[in-house]
Amino acid sequence: MSATVWFNGELATGSLAVDPGDRGLLLGDGIFETLAVFAGKPVWLAEHLERMIEAAKTLGIPADRGNIEAAIGETLRATPHHHGILRITLTRGAGIRGLAADGSTPSLLVTLAPWIKGMLFAPAKLVTSTIRRNETSPASGLKTLSYIDNILAAREAAAARCDDALLLNTKSQVAATTIANVFLLKNGRLATPPLSAGILPGIARRKLLTLTQAEERALVRAELREADALFLTNSLRLVRPVHALDGAELRHDDAALTRYFELLCAAVVAETGFDPRQADAL
Numbered sequence: 001m002s003a004t005v006w007f008n009g010e011l012a013t014g015s016l017a018v019d020p021g022d023r024g025l026l027l028g029d030g031i032f033e034t035l036a037v038f039a040g041k042p043v044w045l046a047e048h049l050e051r052m053i054e055a056a057k058t059l060g061i062p063a064d065r066g067n068i069e070a071a072i073g074e075t076l077r078a079t080p081h082h083h084g085i086l087r088i089t090l091t092r093g094a095g096i097r098g099l100a101a102d103g104s105t106p107s108l109l110v111t112l113a114p115w116i117k118g119m120l121f122a123p124a125k126l127v128t129s130t131i132r133r134n135e136t137s138p139a140s141g142l143k144t145l146s147y148i149d150n151i152l153a154a155r156e157a158a159a160a161r162c163d164d165a166l167l168l169n170t171k172s173q174v175a176a177t178t179i180a181n182v183f184l185l186k187n188g189r190l191a192t193p194p195l196s197a198g199i200l201p202g203i204a205r206r207k208l209l210t211l212t213q214a215e216e217r218a219l220v221r222a223e224l225r226e227a228d229a230l231f232l233t234n235s236l237r238l239v240r241p242v243h244a245l246d247g248a249e250l251r252h253d254d255a256a257l258t259r260y261f262e263l264l265c266a267a268v269v270a271e272t273g274f275d276p277r278q279a280d281a282l
Contacts, residue, residue: 003113004079006071011078016109023103024091028146030107031055032089035203035235037112039274040076042086044235047203052088055142061092062106075110083115083279085236091145119237120280121261123252124163125244126177128221129153133167133175135198140175143200150178164232166221166245169198174219180232180240181205183214184224185256190214204233204264211263221245229253231260238264238276 005012023029033048042048049065056063068088075086088110093103131153133140153165157178164177174182174193181202183192192209193199194216208214224230229252230242239261241252268276 003111004075004081006075006078006110008107008109011074019094019107021094022091022107023093023095023101024089024107024145027099028144028148029059029061029103030089030091030145031059031061032087032143032145034085034087034143036115036268036276037076037081037084037086038268038272038276038279039082041272041274042072042076043268043272043276044203044207045072047206048088048235051143051201051203052090055144056090058138058142059092059144061090061103063090068108068110071108071110075112079112081112081114085113085115087111087113089145115279117280120276121239121241122237123241123243124232125161126164126166126242126246127157127160127162128246129156129165129167129178131156131165131167133169133198135169135171135173135175135196137198140198141195141200154178162244166224168221172220173197174221174224175199177232180234180237182219182224183208183231183233183260184219184227185229185231185253186223186227190260191217191219193217193219202233203235204238207264207267208233208260211267212260225250227251229256231257233264238268 007016033052035048036043053063091107093106095101095103131149157165166177167175169175175197176199190212192214230250232240241257
């Protein structure tokens with residue numbers, strides 16, 4: 001099944017008419033959010049919109065939360081998918097030439113694609129990217145459309161026959177992967193890199209921090225190799241166990257990993273009334 005698309009005020013039935021001067025298209029001048037939808041209900045929508053509005057303020061892009069919520073509602077009502085992947089994209093819109101120029105009217109794109117079976121709790125192999133995360137850049141903590149570093153790192157991972165790439169920052173500390181936050185378990189203690197490491201403040205990461213006694217601290221790659229369990233979090237996969245790093249097999253405490261996965265599944269059930277594992281099993 002194809003995605004349901006809403007763009008700048010209406011549902012799209014064919015190709016989109018995008019302004020050739022749109023700064024999102026030309027310069028990556030925009031932001032986005034991606035989240036799961038189960039039983040027709042977006043998961044952690046309030047938190048995702050809060051993060052998007054804050055990012056828009058940081059970048060100086062006008063963002064009307066009411067308009068975004070209305071567009072999401074129209075998209076959900078028009079879709080045949082009970083479960084899916086919702087993406088919200090906001091650009092500065094078209095503007096005159098010049099990096100500091102404002103846009104005329106922001107462009108808003110909302111898409112809802114069908115759920116991809118098999119995503120939840122699927123193990124991953126990682127390779128360390130040659131690309132470093134710039135923890136001094138404001139963009140490191142924002143979901144901007146300027147994703148080229150992540151794309152290049154993901155292509156490195158694909159070339160190495162791995163599922164994702166581990167990104168270190170300029171201090172050689174563990175930051176994140178191209179699409180997820182990192183958690184490490186050692187001797188019963190759970191840790192994850194702090195925001196100052198140059199990471200996105202992930203929504204699933206925040207949920208797990210509130211549900212556990214995880215510590216936010218600087219991590220180095222050598223610690224990952226010695227972990228009792230290493231896993232990734234994001235809003236679609238929830239918890240993804242890491243079984244290998246740079247070709248070396250890692251220990252994975254299956255009981256602990258399952259416990260963290262179940263904590264986030266329970267948080268989804270509390271919000272939507274639906275267990276995401278049922279969608280993944282369809």
